[in-house]
Amino acid sequence: MKITTSAAPTLAALATALLLAAAPAAQASTGPGVAWQAAAADADIDRYFVRAKAEKKPVLLYWGAKWCPPCNQLKATLFNRADFIEQSKAFVAVGIDGDAPGAQKLGTRFKVRGYPTLILFNPNGSEITRLPGEADAAQVMKVLQLGLSSGRPVKAVLADARAGKKLSANEWRLLGFYGWETDEQQLLPAEQRPATLAQLAKASEGVDAETTSRLWLKSVGAMAEGKAADPAQLPRLRAVLADPVQAHAQMDVLTNEAPDLVKAFAPQPGDARNALVTEFDAALKRLNADATLSRADRLNALQGRVDLARLDTPRDDPNPKGIPAALLAEARDQAGRANREITDGYERQAVVTEAAHLLGSAGLWKDSDELLKSALARSHSPYYLMSQLGGNAKKQGRKADALHWYEEAFNKSEGPATRLQWGSNYFAALVELAPADTARIEKTAAQLFAEAEKDPGAFYERSERSLKKVATLLADWNKTPAQAAAVGRLKAQLDGVCGKLDAGDAKARSACQGLMKKA
Structure with missing residues (x-):
């Protein structure tokens, strides 16, 4: 997170x-x-x-x-x-x-x-x-x-840039600081982004250095999806890491994409990777200590350091080895201070959830659980924290605790889209952790379909994805006669939901009927 x-x-x-x-x-x-x-x-x-x-x-x-x-x-x-x-x-x-x-x-x-x-x-x-x-x-x-x-629409600016036309520094900044993470393929298909960003970085050279660096870093970071970078460009990354001004300007990219950038330039464990990790860690350590940044940004830099420390640990391994004791102590200290010192409820909701994730990724599960539990009573959205507690328990193999917290999160969640999302998460946990509990699984799916029936936006965007998740899981779960009978009853219920939709809303009706086919 x-x-x-x-x-x-x-x-x-x-x-x-x-x-x-x-x-x-x-x-x-x-x-x-x-x-x-x-x-x-x-x-x-x-x-x-x-x-x-x-x-x-x-x-x-x-x-x-x-x-x-x-x-x-x-x-x-x-x-x-x-x-x-x-x-x-x-x-x-x-x-x-x-x-x-x-x-x-x-x-x-x-x-x-x-x-x-x-x-x-x-x-x-x-x-x-x-x-x-x-x-x-x-x-x-x-x-x-x-x-x-x-x-001027950024789409037109991008078209001119790709055609080789001259852009102003301001136009390059619009491209460099475009919300590529939320583009949803408005400008480019996802698979074209890394190469296009690299081309834009090259074309912008000499116009705006900060924008050029941002475009280039994004082209080799998370958006490159694990592709190796040109080794000849490694000094360029090192220059950004070594320069406090440049590192500060690219703070968000460096903290969020540290593992991707390191693996792009050092795909295999060894001396080369260790050297780059050391340089990266030094840059993140400076950002973590930068008083001009918020507590959330500083914690994010610390998260980047933990991510690098467990770079060769499988992502799903709950007990990473080799994280330095000093780094573990920093994680405990900064998470604890955040919990003690933050008084604003909104900031607490953001920072405590981030700190809990940080502790868990470092293998400090007890500390993470205690932090989340201490924040429940003071949170305006405790169901978010409950979901994290469920995730913590699941990663540690505590199935009963995981199901308890996922169920609590669903029960306490508020708002139609949020309830479908949290309900689908609980349903997924049930199917994975308690597949033999047919009655509970059917009851939960039936409740979600009943709530969808009352929600005019249930078959759009995030809510539609939540329901698709349930239907897909039902199809995979449907293996025994008892499960087949449950799925049959749920399909009949969903058929009734689809039949009550506005006849003029073709999108919703199509989405609903698609769920029936999945199930």
Whole structure:
């Protein structure tokens, strides 16, 4: 789990400001900040676009959820940020809470999946750019201002860049700081991104060094999906790691993609990899100690150090060997201090969940469990923490505890989309950990289908994926006569759900009928 927020704060931060404004879902914020408008259906969005066109203002659209840790960090850092509040006067700010009645349908309309996602549209409703939630706030504020001033869609900018046309430094920055992680193939098919980013990095040389480095790092990091990098480019990475200014500017990429970058340049264990890990660790250690960064960003740098320390440990191994005792002590110390010192509820929700993940990845499961349990009573979304407790127990082989916490998380979850998501997670745990408990499995699936029947957005976006997950698992689980009988009853129930859908909603009916075929 990567949560990238900075005290300055990260523009993942923008997202929470909008989320703050979007709650409650049916009302805009009336506080002394940005005049956010909440959208719960197509009609709301259409009304705001009409207004934007009349006022000749762009639209900034936010998609998020109450429980989302990065969104909560944003609430704690950006909402009262003076420069953003002032900048907001230049656009119509719209927040979509993922559990609002038509939110998942809007997600399909705008092709958004991950929380948080930020999209800037021009007054005519054309998408200008997707803002990078993981970057430093000051950087993203500049990108937002660039988008507001130019109004030129990043798709057109990318087409010109790929055609070899000359771009300004500002246009290169729009590409470098585009939200590639939330693109959902709007600009490029996923498989084309690494090569295209590498080409853009080459083409931008001599125009804006920071943008060039960002494009290049992304082309060889997580988006490259494990492909080896050109060894001749290794000095380039080392230069970024050794320079505190460059490392700070690329903080989010370095902390989030440390293992991918190391493996790209040193695919095999050995002296070369050890040397690069040492250099990388030194850069992350500086970021971890950087007081200009938020606690979440500093913890993320520490997480990167732990990820590197367990680089040769299988991802699913709950007990990594060889993590230095000093690093384990730092993980305990920083997680404990965060738990003691944070008083803001939103920041606590974000940082405690990150700290618990950090402790677990270091093999400190008891510390992770204790941290999460201590935070339950103070959390506005305790079901998120309960899910983590379930995950901790599952990784350690404690099946009964895992099922207890996953069930508790589902029972305590709130909002239609969230309940389907948490319910599908509980269902998956049941099928994996207690496949012989036919009655419990059938009861849980039946409850999810009953809730889907009451939710007009159940067959869109995240909710549809949750239900597809259940249907796919049912098909794989269906092996005995008793299981076949249960699946038959569930298919009959789902058939009734599909039959009650609006005849004019072809998308929902098709999705529902597709679930029946899967099951």
